[in-house]
Amino acid sequence: MPERTVLTALNDTLREEMRADPSILVLGETVWSGGAAGVTRDLIDEFGERVIETPVSENAIFQAALGLAIAGYRPIIEIYSADFLLAVANEVINDMAKWRAQQGRPAHLPITIRGPMGATGGLGPEHSQCVERYFYHAPGLEVVVPGSPATCAPLLAASIRSNEPTLFLEHRRLYPAALPVTGEEGPAQLGRGEIVRKGSEATVVAWGWMVSESLTAADRAAEQGLDLEVIDLQTVAPMDLELVVESLNRTGRLLTVEEAPKRGGIGGEIVASVSERLGRAIPMMRVGMEDCIHSYHPVIEAEMLPDSSDIEKAAYNLCNRGSLGRSEVGPLE
């Protein structure tokens, strides 16, 4: 079966969606040369004026996209690095997320914001952060963070077709992943998670690159006789809490995993939300970055970032098998 990388699949998806819908525009920095990572490669050749290379002016780019969306277009903004979304938090959270509500018109506002995110080793603290948690907190936005390579392109198609302002955050480490071309990739459904590994003893909830780390951890735990279920949330807002609760009803234990700092993160919100739904406290642990600033030094950065070993250890602790993980933290009880 032929293969393509996630990067190529995303590029193909942009092309296919733009062919199907002439109202789709792409705008952002360096997009004529392929954008930050190559996702917009060659689009200028086919779509001409529908691909708008902009000055490095994030505020005006996002504002212009808002104008284009109100005017009936379906803009896709490329943000050069997801960290830079903090420079346009006003446009995203104060303008796009609130626009329909305060103008009294709950009509469509189809804006897709996409770009590379996450740590790859040594890019430094302003080009490595996972920023989904900041936007997760703001009502009025959809936040998509694909984790399984095969879901990236279908989730991008769904994000573009969505009539809401949608952030589609691409972890840099997913770009080179190869996946088979099945010819059956339709758009995914936003707001749906997926059980990517069945298990019985604990539910690991992850998104973005942490899905891969969680699957590695689950494989290793299985060798030690611990059976973990792994959920790829795919979309953090809206979030498929039903799937998490359904899984918890079988496993009884919850482990959340995120690349960003644990403090104030999405993991804590998942724990709180499912506890409310279940009406009781549940055995849980959170894995995430400690309160650190990413280092430019790749080895130091790797120590800071959560990985499969951290997930594995946390799972042993959660399931009262602390001795298996040579854990530095004691067992839960």
Added chain:
Amino acid sequence: MEAKRLEDLYELMLTSRRFDEECTRLLGEGVHIPHYHSGVGQEALMVGSAAPLRTADTYIYTHRGYGQLLAKGVSLREIALDMWLKDGGTNHGRGSVMHVNRPDLGLPGREGVFGTRFGLAVGFALAHRLNAADNVVVCCYGEAAGARGPLYEAMNMAVLWQLPVLFLAENNGWSFTTPTQWMFPQGKMSNVWRGFDIPVEVIDGNDVESVYGHVADAIESMRAAPGPRVIEGMTYRLDPHIWWDDASYQSKTEIEAWRTRDPITFTESRLEQLGVPRARVEDTQRAVAAEVAATVQDALSTPDLTGHGC
């Protein structure tokens, strides 16, 4: 300008003025008016900058711009219902008078944090170009928005891409408690734009014929040869910034000096010069006063919204 057109502009200006005066009277009676900012003194710049536009042209209004909205075709009734957060306006109690919008009239609304309007204008100008339409964008802004970075980004884009955006600076002397000269070199909001090698004009913002003429010329030029322009209208905020502001920082002499250049009385004298009978002007004044009073009363007596949907 022919008398008939000036009479039309006068009626719009007067409606805006009477609406402000009615609001001020109600405030004196203790009636709450959410987010009310008076536009008294700026009616010529408001009406003269919006009246020359087509419906399909985009106009981005400012927060005290009742005359702007009226001149672009919004009814006073909609403005009043939005003002008092009632149903039946343009945003159904969700955005107050700060977010009046009628996209079908070329009024997309406005942002809550000053500054988004500039890139928004670029976006609409791009949309007009992609639609192969010769529509233009007028982007009004005051001292506060004009001091924010997005204007500089958007201006660069508009020049780079030769977009038909008229950046219309409303220099009303004040940014809340801060005089314009503390914010912009030489107290002029447009001086810096001369460096972009684009047409920049500073005009009398209290003379509606002059405003109308300059804006009409600018937009017709942009239709023929796209590319941004700047017009800075010199006017004055005669009322306090917002209803709870005592304006103690504003000098009485300065206010009185600008009152002698009140755009309403100035237009009345021009109508007289053009031979419009005094009686007809008085008829207009009576009709406008009656319409404003009735509309405001209707808005106040419209039932409050009861639903609390998300």
